[in-house]
Every structure is written in C-alpha cells, then in structure tokens.
Amino acid sequence: MTNSIAFSVVLLACLVLVGCARHLNDPGRDISLPQKGHVVLADQRFSPPDWPQALYADVYIPDGNSPDGNPAAWPAVLVVHGGGWERRSRDDMTRISRQLADRGFVAVNIDYRFAPEYRFPAQLHDVQIAHRWMRDEASRLRIDADRIAGLGFSSGAHLVALAGLVAGTDSSLNAEYGPEDEGFFAVVVGGIPSDFGLFSGGKLLRQLMGARQEEAPEAYRAASPITHVHDDAPPFFLFHGTLDQTVPYEHARVLYEALLEHGVHAELYRMRLRGHITSFLIRGGAMRSAIAFLHDMAGRPADEE
Template identity: 55%
Template sequence: MPTRVMKSLGRLLPALLVCALISGCTTYINAPDRDVPETARQPHDLDYRVVEDQTYTPPDWPKPLQADVYLPDTEGEARRPAVMMVHGGGWEGRSRDDMTPIAERFVRRGYVVVNVSYRFAPAYRFPAQLRDLQVARRWINAHADQWRVDPQRIAGFGYSSGAHLVSLLALVAGTDSELDAPYGGSDSGFAAVVSGGTPADLRLWDSGRLLIQLMNGTEAERPTAYAEASPIFHVHPDAPPFFLFHGSWDDLVPPEQAEAFLQALENEGNHVELLWMNGRGHITTFLFRGSAESAALDFLAREMPASNSSP
C-alpha cells in the first residue's frame, strides 16, 4: 500500500474510532422475533402543532407546573395513541426542553405527546415529583376527548430521573401502595413504558448528594423510604410491558441497574426488552439515542396496536 495512503489512514483512524464509539453498536435483549406489521405502524412525517406552557396542576397545588402538548395532524375522528414524556436531571434540574426533539419525532409518527415538568429537590422532597406526574397523567385523561386520545394507548417515556419517575408511576398505579393514593389509581398508569438510563433501585448506590436531597436523608437513615421509592420494589405480575435502554459504560446510573430491573420484571412474568447502547455513558446514550428511539417506536407499535391492527 502506498505510503501516502497509509498516512491518510493513520490520520483518519482516530476519527473513525470516535465515530464507531458514538454510533456504536447495540445488543438487544429479548428482541422481538417479528417485524411490526405495516398496519400497526404510525405515519412517518405528519404535520403537527404544539400548545405550549399549559398548566396541568390544580389551583391549590404547591407550585404551578406546565406541559407542552404536541398534536399530530391526522384526519378523521379516530382515537390516537399518546405518550407522556418526562425529562431527566438528577431530580434537581434541567427542563422539558431536553425532550423536545424526541417529542417532535413521536408526534410526526402520530402520537399525541404531553411533555411535562415537575418539582425539583431539595425544595421539594420525594414523593412530590411522583405526585406531580400522577396529576399530569390524570390531566391527560381529562383531555382525552379534546385531543382524540385513546385512553387504552397511553405510554410513558422517561430518561434518567424521568425514567425513575415514569417507571414508578407505572408500577404503583392501581396497587395498594401508599404511593398510589390519593392521586393515582388504576387509570393513572401506562399501557407501555419506555425507560432509559433508569435508576431502578436507589439502594444500589451509596447515598450521594442527589439522593440525600431527594430523599431527605441517607439510605442508612431511611431504608424503608429508599426501598419504596425504587421502581424495582414495586414490580408485580401485571406490570405493563417495558422497553429499557441503557449505556454499557454508564458510570452515573451503572448498568447493574438495568440488569436488576430486567431480571425483576422477567421474574414476575412481565414482557421486558433491553437495548444496550454499547460503548456509551449516561450522557452519550441520551445524546446519541437515535437507534433507541427507533426501537422504542417499534416497541410501542407492537405493544399498543390500534384496534384494527394486528395484535
């Protein structure tokens, strides 16, 4: 091989390695053994409108909270699937703007998307954040007719702390858990859940600053509270189907969180899929999540088919 070609390859190699790391490859645990039928797929490039900054909390709520509602431009009166999206940020910050690109992709596929905010620690301790989402979920029910939402096809999508909250809401809905009352109930859950970088078991970490300010103490001081705030603690045989995605190099929410959550859901006979984002950490999994979004869209099409679609 000519010397100049070797030199060119040498210069390109680092860039190629970086591209390979970012685009990565994935490992799909419990991958579906069939494609999504065309009759179950949503359109790919619908027009839509956004109704921004809608207050979803009641007047007496400790803090007014808003949501952005994405409405696809679909014809007819048929009911549409919906997704409630919840951002991450360590329970202490960030905003629903982080989820805007995901919301835009999903609404173009025919989903009504409700992108919500919630209260932050340490000003508001757990379970304030869960209460916010329960109220938001009921707010969707209250507007189902207005937005032409199918109440039987409402999913949850969260990343990081948002995934923790979405998963917890889904698992306690309609149960005898104290976390379900008084704002939850059987109609406050989800038909399916997409959960990325999920802190599934708060007891698997040392009690760092984020958890201490969320839980108002360490695990040693509040072991029962830490258990009850963990989605894995509430897994039961009637859980909705879960699609998990997680970075294999995640050192903020370690991969063992996804492994433990997968095993707990499987042990109770629930349907769960896990997409490993190989070679990615917590932030890069979110930033370069395209393949996870695609797999999640197919997952929702399989698990929340329209009434006239193949099961």
C-alpha cells in the same frame, strides 16, 4: 483543535457509525415508521390551581385523523425529562416528543417539581396528576384516554417507571393521586435508577429523599421501582449504556430480570460503549425500537400507522 478534542470528535463519530447497541429481546419488528407531521400546544398548565407550584406541558399532536378515523383516538405518551430530580427542563425532551408525534402519538412533555425544595414523592405526584390531566383533557388533546404510555430518561425514567408500577395497586405511592386502574399501557425508560440500594450514597439522592440511605432504608426501598414489580405490571422497554457510571447498567439489568421473573413483557436495549449522557444523545436505534415497541403495545401494528 487540541488532541483531546480531536480524539473526542473521532470517538463520537465512531459511536454513531457503528451503532454500538444490542437489543437483547428483539422480536424482529419493522421499525421504519412513516412520519406524519404534528402541531404543538405550548405551555399548557396541567397542575391544579392549588398545587404548590404551577406546572406546564408542551403537547405535540399528530396531524390528521388517527388510523381508525377518530380525531380523538391517538395513543399518547407522557414524557418526563431527567436531571437528577433537581435540574434541567422539558426542553431536553423536545426532539423525542416531536419524533413520537410524527409517528402517531400525542406526546405530552411535562415539568415537575425539583429537589431539594420538594422532597420525594412530590415528583411522582406531579407525574400522576399529569396523567390524570391527560385523561381529563383527552378530547381537547385528541388522546385516546385508554392508551397512555410513559417515557422518561434518568430521573424521569425513575418517575414514569414508578407511576406505571404502582398504578392500580394499594401502594401508598398510588393512594393520593394515582389511578385506580393499571395506568400506562406501556413504559419506556432510559438510564433508569431502578434500585436505590445499588447506590453507595450521593448528594442527589440525599436531597431527593431528605435523608441518607442508612438513615431511611425503608423509604429508599419504597422509592425504588424494582420494589414495586408485580405480575400485572405494564410492559417495559429499557435502554441503557453499558459504560454508564452515573447510573450503572446493573440498574437496567436487575429491573429487566425482575420483570421477566414476574411474567411481564420486557425488552432491554443494551447500548455498548456508551455512558449516561451519550446513551441519551446518541439514542437513534434505541428510540426507533422504542417507538415500534409502543406501537405494538398500543395494539396497533406499525404498518397500519
């Protein structure tokens, strides 16, 4: 083992042991939630027959009846992977989806179309039709259609945040496929690109948007979640690495502050000494807190689950 590899292993072990994270708005929850077990419905097509690309989801359903005795009343979470809007797959979110299902949520882990073949807002539309599909298939998937949340990391965080913020508004981003009501009951986002104006440029954004920022400033602004923050937005739980160089920590901070300014319940879990990838791979405390947050926001105390 070379010295550089040995150093990396030691550093990674230290990060795991010390848990370098800080929850800036910790309400003191008990995050020790019991595990339930789950079943999986793999490769469920959620896109309509005439959609430009066939899209699929893996659905993770908790075992047994929900706490209120109704087998179709589990709260649910729409799960969206990262990858710069143009790569990776829902496989990245398998462990998170299993964790959600084991703690009392139906997790629907989805595909979406990739840039540059498909430009924004195609990816947002995919998330919106997945949300619609979850409601349409609620009985079969054992989902409480009135309690669906969104969870994503990186570009997936961007998409679920946008879907949650524009839902029920007159935004053009909600007009075609978004719900008329408020949509998600809560949103969990990690490593979120919240304000495209904070980036100096880059290939990924150019391929997503089909233009450079200086060529289409209004389009970049409209595609930024922070632009759509409003007083009736759903509650947010954000986690972000303070050493993130891909999506700087400022993205989480400014979105968190904007939500608070509008009177929206928001929590920020700051992960010190972690970058973009490590905040995803070493996310234990953040994800446990996020799941407890989802239980709270679903209106069901964790100890009843």
